[in-house]
Amino acid sequence: MAAQRIEDTQGTDDGLREYEEKASAFVERFASDLADAGMQRMGARVFACLLSAEDGTLTSAELAERLRISPAAVSGAIRYLAQVRMVSRRRTPGSRRERYVVHEDTWYSSMINREHFLTRLAATLNSGVTALGKDTEAGRRLRETEEFMLFLQDELEGILARWEQRRAARAASS
Amino acid sequence: MAAQRIEDTQGTDDGLREYEEKASAFVERFASDLADAGMQRMGARVFACLLSAEDGTLTSAELAERLRISPAAVSGAIRYLAQVRMVSRRRTPGSRRERYVVHEDTWYSSMINREHFLTRLAATLNSGVTALGKDTEAGRRLRETEEFMLFLQDELEGILARWEQRRAARAASS
DNA sequence: CTATAGATTCACAAATTTGTGAAGTTAAGA
DNA sequence: TCTTAACTTCACAAATTTGTGAATCTATAG
Numbered sequence: 001m002a003a004q005r006i007e008d009t010q011g012t013d014d015g016l017r018e019y020e021e022k023a024s025a026f027v028e029r030f031a032s033d034l035a036d037a038g039m040q041r042m043g044a045r046v047f048a049c050l051l052s053a054e055d056g057t058l059t060s061a062e063l064a065e066r067l068r069i070s071p072a073a074v075s076g077a078i079r080y081l082a083q084v085r086m087v088s089r090r091r092t093p094g095s096r097r098e099r100y101v102v103h104e105d106t107w108y109s110s111m112i113n114r115e116h117f118l119t120r121l122a123a124t125l126n127s128g129v130t131a132l133g134k135d136t137e138a139g140r141r142l143r144e145t146e147e148f149m150l151f152l153q154d155e156l157e158g159i160l161a162r163w164e165q166r167r168a169a170r171a172a173s174s
Numbered sequence: 175m176a177a178q179r180i181e182d183t184q185g186t187d188d189g190l191r192e193y194e195e196k197a198s199a200f201v202e203r204f205a206s207d208l209a210d211a212g213m214q215r216m217g218a219r220v221f222a223c224l225l226s227a228e229d230g231t232l233t234s235a236e237l238a239e240r241l242r243i244s245p246a247a248v249s250g251a252i253r254y255l256a257q258v259r260m261v262s263r264r265r266t267p268g269s270r271r272e273r274y275v276v277h278e279d280t281w282y283s284s285m286i287n288r289e290h291f292l293t294r295l296a297a298t299l300n301s302g303v304t305a306l307g308k309d310t311e312a313g314r315r316l317r318e319t320e321e322f323m324l325f326l327q328d329e330l331e332g333i334l335a336r337w338e339q340r341r342a343a344r345a346a347s348s
Numbered sequence: 349c350t351a352t353a354g355a356t357t358c359a360c361a362a363a364t365t366t367g368t369g370a371a372g373t374t375a376a377g378a
Numbered sequence: 379t380c381t382t383a384a385c386t387t388c389a390c391a392a393a394t395t396t397g398t399g400a401a402t403c404t405a406t407a408g
Contacts, residue, residue: 022305026298033298037291038212042396051319052302054312060355070398075356096353096406104315108322117211124204128226131196138228141278144341145225148282151337159329163322216366234385244368249386270376270383 024066027052042069046077047086047102056102057090063100085110109160118153122146198240201226216243220251221260221276230276231264237274259284283334292327296320 027048034044045067050058058066063074078100081087086107090099103110125146132139201222208218219241224232232240237248252274255261260281264273277284299320306313 026302026305030295030298030302033291033295037288037295040396051315052306052312054310056312056315071355072357072399073397076397079356094406096355096404098355108326114211117207121204121207124200124207128200128204131200132226136228138226138230141225141230148337151340152282152333155333155336159326159333162329163325166325167318214366245385246369246387247367250367253386268376270374270385272385 023052027066040077040080042073042077043080045069046074046100047081050087050100050102056104057099059097059099061097084115108163112156112160118149118156122149122153125149197226201240214251214254216247216251217254219243220248220274221255224261224274224276230278231273233271233273235271258289282337286330286334292323292330296323296327299323 027045030048030051031041031044034047035041039047046063049063049066050056053062060071060074060078063069064071067074078087078089081100082089085103087100087102090101092099125142128142129139129146132142134140134143201219204222204225205215205218208221209215213221220237223237223240224230227236234245234248234252237243238245241248252261252263255274256263259277261274261276264275266273299316302316303313303320306316308314308317
């Protein structure tokens with residue numbers, strides 16, 4: 001872990017500690033950004049920590065140590081992250097330890113689809129059109145909002161596809 | 175208010191009450207969706223209420239009555255909504271009352287840009303690349319994530335432009 | 349089959365967030 | 379200028395959320 005950095009600093013303890021401090025500072029800042037966007041705090045911290053891990057993978061114990069939190073907190077955060085499909089559990093055969101891993105290629109779409117948020121919102125708005133009457137001004141406004149949500153949902157899928165293409169193209173050329 | 179609906183139900187008190195109940199049920203459901211997505215609860219309720227109002231406008235007193243909340247709560251929610259540019263205050267000259275109004279044509283973009291969330295995230299990720307070292311695997315992962323955020327930000331602007339076009343086209347043809 | 353590492357669940361305490369009443373401001377109207 | 383309607387701010391109480399230690403569960407190793 002952090003081999004590169006250790007080398008840069010002639011492998012001194014100070015160098016390693018400095019590296020860890022910088023890494024930790026970044027993790028907290030990133031987590032804080034995510035939390036501001038509505039993500040629960042521990043979930044954000046664990047996710048940030050995983051994303052910053054050299055191979056995108058950490059065990060429960062490693063997470064607990066790096067973030068200074070209890071195993072229970074790790075467990076709760078992982079449950080949440082697994083639910084929203086940003087992380088998955090990986091059981092190494094022949095070990096009791098479980099490793100948690102960032103879905104590097106799909107967490108973007110999980111982030112965007114957020115439990116079908118837009119689709120659900122559109123359905124709710126549709127019920128509003130019925131409730132308020134489709135010929136009222138309010139009904140018209142809700143209908144338009146509904147259409148926007150569906151439009152957005154659709155476009156987002158296009159964006160993800162384009163990103164995958166771009167990514168694939170870059171991978172092929174390098 | 176709700177003229178259409180009153181007509182539908184022969185203007186009976188029962189009809190009006192029924193309409194109000196349905197409207198309120200929708201407002202709460204919509205607010206709940208928004209709250210699930212990370213929006214603060216009162217902000218969501220006030221916003222949903224405004225969006226459902228016949229002309230997209232209500233006074234502080236009307237909001238307090240419809241949502242059964244104190245003037246202080248209205249004030250707090252409006253402060254928040256104004257800050258994220260989803261609602262603005264409108265002072266009718268020659269009146270002490272203030273009206274709050276949904277930015278019908280711009281709240282989508284406010285919703286999407288959410289205080290430059292993506293740009294900020296990209297900046298944070300960039301600092302992570304520096305902290306972890308750009309030649310490490312983690313650094314590479316963060317850089318890619320940063321690129322995705324910038325890509326997404328860019329694409330979202332395109333989407334909004336397309337939506338405006340679509341909207342304009344429809345308005346012209348009807 | 350048993351012992352135990354390791355993850356999860358649960359009840360509770362701490363911390364945070366939220367909404368209220370009351371006091372304080374601001375500006376319209378007399 | 380004075381009065382007062384209407385919005386805002388503030389301190390606090392209520393409610394919610396969060397993280398912990400302890401107990402519990404699961405499945406690997408022996």
